[in-house]
Amino acid sequence: MCGILGIQFDKNLYHHDDIKFRISKMMEVNRYRGRDYEGFNQYDQTFLGMSRLAIFDNKSYPLPVESKNSVITFNGEIYDFNQQIETDFSKSDTGALLNYLEKKKDIEYLNGMFAFGFYEKESKELFLARDRSGEKPLYFYQKKGLFIFASDIKSILAGLSKEEYPKLLENEDIKFFELNCFSNTPFKDIYALKPGNLMKVKNASIKFNSTYLSSKTTEKSVGKDWKDEMKFLIKDAVEIRCKNRSGKIATALSGGLDSSIVTALAKPDFSVLGEYSLKGFTEGKEVHNFAKDIKVNLKVFRPKKSQFKKIFSKIPFLMDTPATWTSFNLFLLYKKVSDNGARICLSGEGADELFGGYARYRLIYYLNQIFADKVLKNRYEPLIENIFGTKKNAYLKITNRSKLSINNFKKVSKFYDNVFNKKLGLLSKLGMIDFCTSMQILLQMPDRIGMFHEVESRAPFLDYRLISFAKSLPDELKISEEMSKVALRKIAQDLIPSYKSESFKKGFAVPYNVWFADGGFSREKYNDEYLKLWNKSFKNYSSFMRSLSEFKNEF
Numbered sequence: 001m002c003g004i005l006g007i008q009f010d011k012n013l014y015h016h017d018d019i020k021f022r023i024s025k026m027m028e029v030n031r032y033r034g035r036d037y038e039g040f041n042q043y044d045q046t047f048l049g050m051s052r053l054a055i056f057d058n059k060s061y062p063l064p065v066e067s068k069n070s071v072i073t074f075n076g077e078i079y080d081f082n083q084q085i086e087t088d089f090s091k092s093d094t095g096a097l098l099n100y101l102e103k104k105k106d107i108e109y110l111n112g113m114f115a116f117g118f119y120e121k122e123s124k125e126l127f128l129a130r131d132r133s134g135e136k137p138l139y140f141y142q143k144k145g146l147f148i149f150a151s152d153i154k155s156i157l158a159g160l161s162k163e164e165y166p167k168l169l170e171n172e173d174i175k176f177f178e179l180n181c182f183s184n185t186p187f188k189d190i191y192a193l194k195p196g197n198l199m200k201v202k203n204a205s206i207k208f209n210s211t212y213l214s215s216k217t218t219e220k221s222v223g224k225d226w227k228d229e230m231k232f233l234i235k236d237a238v239e240i241r242c243k244n245r246s247g248k249i250a251t252a253l254s255g256g257l258d259s260s261i262v263t264a265l266a267k268p269d270f271s272v273l274g275e276y277s278l279k280g281f282t283e284g285k286e287v288h289n290f291a292k293d294i295k296v297n298l299k300v301f302r303p304k305k306s307q308f309k310k311i312f313s314k315i316p317f318l319m320d321t322p323a324t325w326t327s328f329n330l331f332l333l334y335k336k337v338s339d340n341g342a343r344i345c346l347s348g349e350g351a352d353e354l355f356g357g358y359a360r361y362r363l364i365y366y367l368n369q370i371f372a373d374k375v376l377k378n379r380y381e382p383l384i385e386n387i388f389g390t391k392k393n394a395y396l397k398i399t400n401r402s403k404l405s406i407n408n409f410k411k412v413s414k415f416y417d418n419v420f421n422k423k424l425g426l427l428s429k430l431g432m433i434d435f436c437t438s439m440q441i442l443l444q445m446p447d448r449i450g451m452f453h454e455v456e457s458r459a460p461f462l463d464y465r466l467i468s469f470a471k472s473l474p475d476e477l478k479i480s481e482e483m484s485k486v487a488l489r490k491i492a493q494d495l496i497p498s499y500k501s502e503s504f505k506k507g508f509a510v511p512y513n514v515w516f517a518d519g520g521f522s523r524e525k526y527n528d529e530y531l532k533l534w535n536k537s538f539k540n541y542s543s544f545m546r547s548l549s550e551f552k553n554e555f
Contacts, residue, residue, distance in 0.1 A: 003033025003051040003151040003451070004073040004138075006117050007159065008126055008204045010145030011045055022148075022159040023047045029155045029548065032555045033075075033451040039063035041071075045204075046119055046126060048073045055343055055456055056092055056244050065094050069121055072098040075151055076114035076136045077458070079240040093244060101127075107198065108132075108217050111240070111464060115193070117149060126201040132213060133350070133435075133462045134195035135443050141166075141190045147204040149193075152448075153320040154551075156190055157544055165541035166190060172411045178401045178527065179441040180321035182411070187538075195436075217464055222472045230469065231491050237463035238265040241346060248342035252333060253298070255287035257485060257492060257499070258348025258357075262460055263296060264496040266346050270297040272336045274329050277302060278511050293498040301336045303329060305515045314554070316534035317547050318448050324527040326510045327445045334446070334453040343455055347446070350461035353431040353439055354470035355485045356478025360398050361430050364391055365479050368426050392420045395430060399437070427478045428471050452555070 005026050009019050023040050030051045031038060037060055040049030050063040050073040064073040078093040093112075101107070101118050113135035118127045128149055130138045140149040141156050143164070150156045157165070166188040173182045183191050193199060198212040222229070238261075242249055251263040253271040263271050271291060291298040308328060315327045337345045352358050367388055370376060376384060388394055396406040396416055406413065419433050446457035460466075477487040492499055512526055537547040 002053060002075040003030040004075045004115065004117055005030055005150035005155050006046065006048040006073060008046045008147045008201055010204050013145035019047060023049055026150060026155045026159040028552065029158045033151055035454065035555065037063055043071055043119055043121060044124055048117060048119060053454055056246060065098055067098060070098060070102055071119040072116055074116040076112055077244055078110055078112040078114065079244060080111045108212050108214065115151065124202060128193055128199040130193045130195055130197060132196035132464060134440055135459065135462060137447055138193040139190055140193060142206060143189065145204050147201050153185060153187060153190055158548065162541045168539065172409055174322050175402050176400055176409045176412045177437055178324045181437045181440040186321060218468050220468045220472050227491055230487060231494060233466050233469055234261065235265055237460040237466055238262055241458040241460050242266050245344055249344045250337045250342040251346045253287065257488060258351035260290060260499050261492060261495055262346050262348050264294050268296065269342060270299050270340060272299050272333055274301050274303060274333055276511055278514055290498065299336055299340055301332050303332050308512065313533060316530055317537045317551055318452060322531055322534050323441050324530045325441050327449055328510050330445050330449050334450050334455045337455050338453040344458060345455050346458050346460060348461060349442055349459040351488065353434045354461060354467060355488045356427045357485045361427055362479060363398060364395055364430060365427065367391060367394055392416050425475045427475045
C-alpha cells in the first residue's frame with residue numbers, strides 16, 4: 001500500500017525549480033500513506049513520487065521503481081502476480097507490474113486493487129490507471145502546461161499556489177448521496193479518475209481517458225455447476241489476498257455472513273469486533289461463540305462517547321471530500337488492528353451489492369413483480385406508475401438522502417437511466433448503481449483511515465472474477481421470500497459449517513443520537529457539523545494550509 005503522485009509540465013511555462021518545490025510539498029502530505037520508504041525523481045518534464053508502506057517485504061529500494069525504459073509509481077496490490085506476470089526483474093508486485101506493462105500486456109486481466117502512473121522514457125508518455133472497483137483512489141488536476149495527479153486531493157492542493165487554489169463547487173452527487181462518487185470533485189478542476197479507466201498524458205495534456213474493460217472480463221454465463229464455481233472463486237479470492245505479505249493479517253468480523261465467510265476462510269492471526277455497551281448496538285454472544293468455534297482470536301474494542309468528538313474532528317480533512325457517512329467506528333477498528341501488529345485487514349465489502357444483500361432491494365424486487373403481473377400490466381399500468389412511479393424513480397426516491405425532490409437531480413437520474421437500460425437482471429442493476437455510488441464511500445473510508453493507521457484493507461468479494469460471476473446470477477439466486485443473498489447462503493454451510501445464521505447481526509451504527517440526545521447529535525446535526533468542519537478546512541488556501549499543518553502533526 002502506498003501513496004503516489006506526479007507532475008508533468010511545459011518547461012516553457014513552468015520552471016524546473018518551481019515544479020520540484022511543488023513535488024516536495026506534495027510528498028510531505030503523501031507521507032501518511034506510506035511512512036516506511038519514499039522518493040521522487042525527474043524524468044525530462046515529468047516528476048514522479050511514491051511513499052511506501054511495506055507489506056510484502058521490508059527491503060529498501062529506490063522509489064519510484066524504474067528500469068532502463070520506463071518508470072512506475074504504484075499504489076495497491078496485484079494478488080496473482082506470480083501466476084499472471086512473468087518476471088525476473090523483481091520479486092515484488094511493483095517490479096513485476098512494471099515488467100508486465102513494458103510488454104504491453106492487457107491490464108484488465110490483473111487481479112488486484114491498484115492505481116498507478118506508468119511513464120515511458122522514449123515516448124515521454126504518462127499512463128494512469130485505476131482498478132475496476134475503485135478500491136484505490138487517483139485524482140488529477142490540469143491547466144495549461146501543467147498536469148498533476150495524486151492518491152489524495154490533499155496532496156494535489158499542497159502542490160498548488162495560493163492563486164491556483166480551486167473554488168469549491170456544489171456537487172449534485174454530494175447533495176443526493178451525501179458523498180462524492182462522480183468524477184467531478186467539489187474542487188474546481190480536480191477530478192477523480194473513474195474506476196476501470198486508463199488515461200494517457202503527454203506534454204501535460206490528456207490524450208485519452210476511457211475504460212480499459214471489455215466483455216472478456218466483465219461478462220460470463222453461470223451454468224448448472226454454479227455452486228462449485230462460486231465456492232472455488234470465493235475460496236481463491238480469500239486465499240490470494242492472504243498472500244503478498246510478511247507479517248500478521250487480521251479480519252473485521254461483524255457477525256454477518258460476509259465477514260464470517262472471509263474470517264473462516266482466511267484463518268487470520270486475529271479478528272476485530274466493535275461493540276457498544278448500549279442495548280441494541282451490540283452483536284451479542286453469538287459472534288463470540290462463532291469466533292471460538294472457528295478458533296479465531298477475537299480482539300474487541302468498545303467505542304466511548306468521550307472518543308467521538310475528538311475523532312469526529314479529524315475525519316473531514318482526512319477524507320478529502322464531504323462524506324457524512326460516519327467513519328468513527330472504522331477509525332477505532334483500524335487502530336485496533338494496527339495496535340495488535342497487523343498491517344492487513346480483510347473485510348466483506350462488496351458482497352451486499354453483488355449478491356442482493358440490502359433490504360432496500362426487496363422493495364424494488366416486489367414492485368417489479370407488480371409490474372410483471374399480466375392482468376395488472378394490461379389494465380392498470382398507468383395507475384401503478386401513478387402510485388409507485390417507475391422502478392427507476394422508485395429507487396431514486398429510496399436512495400435520495402436529501403430533502404429535495406428527485407426532479408432536482410438530473411445527472412443522478414441520467415446515470416440511473418443508463419444502468420436500468422442495460423441488459424441485466426433487476427437486482428444486478430440495483431447492485432451496479434450502489435457499486436458505483438454508495439460503495440465508493442465504503443471504499444474511500446478504509447483507504448484514508450487505513451493509511452492513517454498504517455493498515456491495508458483488502459476485500460475478497462471485489463475480486464473481478466466474483467464481480468462478473470455475481471452480475472450473471474439470476475434474481476432468484478439473490479432474493480427469495482425467505483432470505484436475501486440466496487446463493488451466498490446456499491454455499492455458506494459448505495464453506496463454514498459452524499455458521500448458524502445472520503439473525504443476530506445488528507449492524508455497527510454509531511449511537512450518537514443516544515449519546516447526545518439532549519440538544520446534541522441527531523443525524524441531521526451530525527451532517528451539519530461534518531459539513532461545517534469540512535468547509536472550515538477547505539474553504540480557501542489559508543484554511544487548507546492551517547488544517548494541513550495540524551494534519552501533518554498527527555504522523
